[in-house]
Amino acid sequence: MAKLYFYYSAMNAGKTTTLLQSDYNYRERGMETLIFTPCIDTRVAPGKIASRIGLKADAISFDNHFDFFQYILDLKPTLPRLQCVLIDEAQFLNKTQVEQICRVVDDLNLPVLAYGLRSDFKGEPFEGSKYLLTWAENLVEIKTICHCGRKATMNQRVDAFGNPVKEGAQIEIGGNDRYVALCRNHFNQAFKQDR
Numbered sequence: 001m002a003k004l005y006f007y008y009s010a011m012n013a014g015k016t017t018t019l020l021q022s023d024y025n026y027r028e029r030g031m032e033t034l035i036f037t038p039c040i041d042t043r044v045a046p047g048k049i050a051s052r053i054g055l056k057a058d059a060i061s062f063d064n065h066f067d068f069f070q071y072i073l074d075l076k077p078t079l080p081r082l083q084c085v086l087i088d089e090a091q092f093l094n095k096t097q098v099e100q101i102c103r104v105v106d107d108l109n110l111p112v113l114a115y116g117l118r119s120d121f122k123g124e125p126f127e128g129s130k131y132l133l134t135w136a137e138n139l140v141e142i143k144t145i146c147h148c149g150r151k152a153t154m155n156q157r158v159d160a161f162g163n164p165v166k167e168g169a170q171i172e173i174g175g176n177d178r179y180v181a182l183c184r185n186h187f188n189q190a191f192k193q194d195r
């Protein structure tokens, strides 16, 4: 039986690299895959996914209204060797979309590998991650470390001068230059300063 996997981590831990490596492993064996990425990610051209170490692949863009179950159901007859669905930046899924990907796993018997951040820059859970952490059969942590050497579990947003940002919208796409992965202790120390 197919399963739902959630690969979670802090920023810049290599989620997209891990996704592209998994995709490569499937394709190397002659299997077909589908990769999805949110259309709000403007770091790369629409319909593309790229990792920091230079790996690239084509991807299907999704927004808040995208129906994963219907899209894959419609496409499946044209992809006889489709064996896996991969979702980048899965923290941006909404609850309905996590329900849809559960149906992709259960009704279409396709494994789904979702990759995403656990928490936002205020330390709050993302909607997609909350339900993925609750409903996925397999949770896999992609680890990265804080400057102190402890495991980084939190994401600090910084401004152009490297100062911590404490207010603002949950979704603001940026790469390594806008986010720093920190352990909880250092995240809390920076977040609570001047409060």
Ligand SMILES: [Zn+2]
Residues within 6 Å of the ligand: 146, 147, 148, 149, 150, 182, 183, 184, 185, 186
């Ligand atoms: Zn630390």
